[in-house]
Amino acid sequence: MVKKQREGAAAAGFTDAEKAAMKARVEELKAERGGGKAYDRAAGLAAVQAAIAALPQPDRGLAEQVHALVLAATPELEPKTWYGMPAYARKGQVVCFFQGASKFKARYATLGFSDKARLDAGAMWPTSYAITQLNRDVEARIRELVKQAVQ
Secondary structure, three states: OOOOOOOOEOOOOOEHHHHHHHHHHHHHHHHHHHHHOOOOHHHHHHHHHHHHHHOOOOHHHHHHHHHHHHHHHOOOOEEEEEOOEEEEEEOOEEEEEEEOHHHOOOOOEEEEEOOOOOOOOOOOOOOEEEEOOOOHHHHHHHHHHHHHHOO
16 A cells, blocks of 8 residues: 655655754754753844744744734743744743744644643643734733743
8 A cells, every 4th residue: 555645745754844843953952952051041032033034924924923922921931942933931841832834834823832831621622723813812812821821
C-alpha cells in the first residue's frame, strides 16, 4: 500500500516549513543553554520583535496586536521565540504562542496555549484559537485567556 504524502512533504516526511521550525527551535535551545545565563527580557523581546517583523502581512499585523495584548494583560510573561514564532513564557516554560497562517500555509493564524497554561475546563477544552482579525470581542477574549493561563 502506498501512503499519500502531505502536500509539499519531503521524502523524509517533513515539509520545508516543518524543517525550518525544528531548526529554529534548535537555535533557540542553544541560545537558552549557552552560558547558563538567566533570562534576558531585552533579548527575548528583541527576538519576538524580529520574528514578528519577518512575518508577511496580514500575519505581521495580527502578531503585533496579539503581542501588545499579551504583554499588557500579563506583563509577568517572558517574551521569547518558540519554533521561530512569538511566544510568552513563565519561568522559562512557554504558556502561549502566536503562529502565523503563513508558517504552514494555513487558512488562519492561531493563538495557541501549551500544557503549562491553566485553561482547564472539565475533561476537554481548546488549546488553540483561530484568528482572522482582531476586534473588541476578540481582544477581550485574548486578554481573558492569557490572564487565565497564568493564574
